Amino acid sequence: MDIVLSTVMGFCTGVRKAVTLLERALEEGSRLNLPVYTIGPLIHNEQYLESVEKRGVRIIASPQEAEPGIAVVRAHGIPPSLHESFIRSGFMLYDGTCSRVMRSQRLVEKYTQRGWTVLIAGNRDHGEVQSIIGYAEKPELVHVLDSPEELSHIHTGAEVLLLAQTTFPHYRYSEIRQELRTYLEELGISILEVVDSICPATKLRQDALSDLLTRVDGVVIVGGKGSANTRVLYERAVQKGFKAWHISSSSEVTDAMREISRIGITAGASTPEWVIDEVVELLQSEVRRGNA
């Protein structure tokens, strides 16, 4: 069995920033004798979350759940109302909101202030989308959609801004954009601004996967089960007709993977390097055993 690694995988800059910020919060917490929290799981990776939990980090959703301390905002961001509520309750906030998410937050704030309808292609329950919606001056102007079919249920104003969750698949965003243009033309609405808000980190990993798939017979995608960008990588590999496995750690490596003669490995943007290394090492040890 040959193992081929993707040229781009693992932590993106936004996740690295949030993880670094938590390390700083832990140092400061121990210096000031303050508890350290993250607002929601810092990243979608169970192994990482277990490792920081052992170091005393607690996940909370609101300031009412814990005594004041240092709370780290994850890359998805939080709505401004929640931000204020933490500050009012005496917490120190370390803001790990990714700069790309901040851009979407600012756009939603600005365009809803002007009375535009804002459409967000994404998952309404995702933390990033929730944080972006929180910035709307008038929440009733914001609609979230996952597919072009949902457009028929949405009543837009005369001016429309379209943006996407940073991890939304490119092909689905193009479908929505095309359908939206036709839909608005039929309604006689011509002012449409489209923001290319899909993160290149996601695209870079998707492009690297496409390249990887030209050199392998199957692929293992390492990442948390709740990680949207990891799921997109998995869906893409399956769509292209490849044998693919989405695993969160080396404990999920199976014999079926070992039967692939050339196996590719990639990982989502929230997968720590040590989790990827463990998977690679386990598969490599099987290769060595097979060659012995």
Ligand code: SF4
């Ligand atoms: S995937 Fe992109 S938008 Fe999301 S945290 Fe990483 S760098 Fe930021």
